[in-house]
Amino acid sequence: MSSDDSEGTRDLGAMVITGAGRGIGAATARLAARRGYAVCLNYRSDEGSALALAREIEAVGGRALPVRADVAVESEVEAMFAAVDRELGPLTALVNNAGVLEKQCRVDGITADRLQRVLAVNVTGPFLCSRQAVLRMSTRYGGQGGAIVNVSSAAARLGSPGEYVDYAASKGALDTMTTGLALEVAAEGIRVNCVRPGFIYTEMHASGGEPDRVDRVGPGTPMGRGGQPGEIAEAVLWLLSDSASYVTGAFVDAAGGR
Template structure:
C-alpha cells in the first residue's frame, strides 16, 4: 500500500528535495507551505512527474488549528498518515543575542520550537497504535547549530534546534512502544535559500570549504538521509540524532 507523508516547509530547500525523492519512491506527499503557493505547486508537479502523488497544503506550523487542518487534509486525500518530515523552520539576520529584539525571538521560537512540537504531537496522535493508528515514522529536521551554538550569528536558531533534539529523544521513548520511530537529521552547511534569509547568501559556500570534505552539502544529500530514516531499512533506528555535516 502506498504510504503518505506530510512534509512541512516542503516547497523549497531540504523539504522540496525530500518530496521529490519520496515521489520517486512512490510515496503520496503532502507539500506544506506557508506563503509561496507557486513554489508548492511546482514541487507537487515534480513529485507527480517523479512517480508519486502530491497535495499542496497551506498552513502555519505555529498555529494549532492550521496544524490539525494540515493532517486532516492529508488523511482526506490519501486516507492515511504514515510519516512526518518536521522540516519547517526560519532563521533571522546574523547578530549577537544582545542585539536581538523580542519580536524576532518570539517568531523564531514559535515556528522552530512550538511548530515542531505541534506537528510531532499531531503525528503521534494519529500514528500511535494505542490511539488507533498503524505506526509510522517522524524525522525532525534539526541542525548542527544545536551543538555548535552559532555564536555571533544565530544563537536563537541554535537554541531552537537544541529543543528539537531533546524532543526527538523524549518522543522516541514515548511512542516507540506504539510503533512510531522518531529521529532527527542535523544538517550542516547545506546550499539552500535559508542562508540568504539570514543575510548571508554565500555562507554555505564559504564555510563549507572549511569542512573535512571541503565543500557544502546539497539538499539532495540531506534528503537521502531523511528518506532512509523513513524507510524500513532503518527499522531499528529511533531516538537518533544523525549529523549530515561533511564532518564539521
C-alpha cells in the same frame, strides 16, 4: 544510505513534509514520492514553489498535495492533517523540516519579538505537527505505526556564535524533543529520529543576510565543501525506511565532518 528507488512501486502511505516548497523539504518530497509515498507539501507563503513541485511530482506518476499552513498555528496544523486524511489516506510519516532564521547578529542584539518568531516555527511547529501524527499513527489510538524525522541543525551542537544563537537554541530544543518523543512512543509503533545538517546550499541563508554563506564557510569543513539538499534527503528517507526499523531516538549528523 542508498539512492536506490526500488521502493517506488510500493504504496508507503502518506507523508507530511513541513516547509516542503524548496531546499531540503523539496528534495525530500521528490525522493519520497519516487520511493512510493503520497506527499503533503506544506508551505506557509511560497505557493508558487509548492504548486510547481506538486506538478513535477505528478508528472512522473507520484501523488502530491500542496497545503498552506503556518505550523505555529494550531488550527492550521489541524486543518492540514485533516486534508491529508481526506486526500491522501493513512499517515505513515512526518518530516518536521520547516524552520526559520533571521538576520545574523549577536545575542546582545536579539529582541523578544525575534525570539518568539524563531521559536514559534522551529519549536512550537514540530510539537503541534508531531501531536497530530501521533494521534494518527500510534497503536495507542488504533494506528498502524509510523515514523517521524526532525530536521535539526549542526548549530544545535555548535551554537552559531556571532550569527544565530537563537536559531541554534531552537534546534537544541528540537533535539531534546526528539529524544523525549522517541522514548514516549517507542512502544506504540512510532520511531522518532533526527537529521542534523551542516552548511547546505539552500535559500535559507538569504534570510540571514548572506546568500553566499555556504561558499564562504563550506571549504572550512573537514570534507572541504558545503552539502546539497539531496544528500540530506537521503538521510531522512533512510531513517523513515524499514532499513532503519530498529533505530529510534538517533541523530544523524550530515555536516561534512563538523
